[in-house]
Structure formats: structure tokens, C-alpha cells
Amino acid sequence: MAGGNAIRGTRVGAGPMGEAERGEAAPRNRMSYWCSQGHETQVAFATDAEVPDLWDCPRCGLPAGQDEQAPPPAPRTEPYKTHLAYVRERRSDADGDALLEEALAKLRARRGA
Structure with a gap:
């Protein structure tokens, strides 16, 4: 059971400070x-x-x-893009096919040599 002291942990004069002690807001x-x-x-x-x-x-x-009738719209969130999606934005299908053929030609040349 507790010690029975109702003001345990406080000190004399430790009451709520009023505006007179803190100064004006x-x-x-x-x-x-x-x-x-x-x-x-x-x-x-x-x-x-x-x-x-x-x-x-x-x-x-x-x-x-601040305008209650016209609040700002929610920001549009971009969906997650993979590395391949960014590559497809930069290159056309024809460029991709040309790069693939070039890489396959190098690979075939290495394997054949």
C-alpha cells in the first residue's frame, strides 16, 4: 500500500502558475x-x-x-515504376530491337570463337 502521503513528490509552492507569473501571452x-x-x-x-x-x-x-468551399485537391500519386518501365519511356520498340540484336550478335560471336 502507498505511504498515505497525498502530496508526495511535490514541493512547497509548486502549484499551477498563472498568467501573472509567466507574463502575458x-x-x-x-x-x-x-x-x-x-x-x-x-x-x-x-x-x-x-x-x-x-x-x-x-x-x-x-x-x-483557407477556403472552405474550394479546398486544395489531393496530390496525385504516381504508381511505382520498374526499371523496365523507365527504359520503355526513353526508347522506342525499334531502338529496343536494334539493341537486342546487337547484344545477341556479340554473344553469338563470343560463343562461336
Whole structure:
């Protein structure tokens, strides 16, 4: 059983500090941001701070804007491409066939020699 001391681990004068002890809070502006899923995020900025146009939604991770009626669209994610897909983007089928024939000719020449 516990020692029965209700204030164990505290020290004299360790109470909640009020605004008088901490000083006044800096003036702030609260801005609302909305994502394409309809989530609203309120962020407090100092009055002299530059307010960003976009903010990441903490609930879904999508970008959020200040216009509730027209939130920014979700970013388009590119599907994973293999090395072969990148090669096919750079070369036509005719170029690929020519390279294949060249490689096969070198291989046949090595095996025949």
C-alpha cells in the first residue's frame, strides 16, 4: 500500500502558475484550414507571423487550404515504376530491337570463337 502521503513528490509552492507569473501571452490570430475530406484544422499564429497558404491536415495528411468551399485537391500519386518501365519511356520498340540484336550478335560471336 502507498505511504498515505497525498502530496508526495511535490514541493512547497509548486502549484499551477498563472498568467501573472509567466507574463502575458503574445497576441495571436487563429486561422482555419480545410482539407478535401472536410476536416477543419485551427492553427494559432503570432500576429506578426507570415501565415502559410497550405497546411497539412493532422487527421488525414492531405493538404488543407483557407477556403472552405474550394479546398486544395489531393496530390496525385504516381504508381511505382520498374526499371523496365523507365527504359520503355526513353526508347522506342525499334531502338529496343536494334539493341537486342546487337547484344545477341556479340554473344553469338563470343560463343562461336
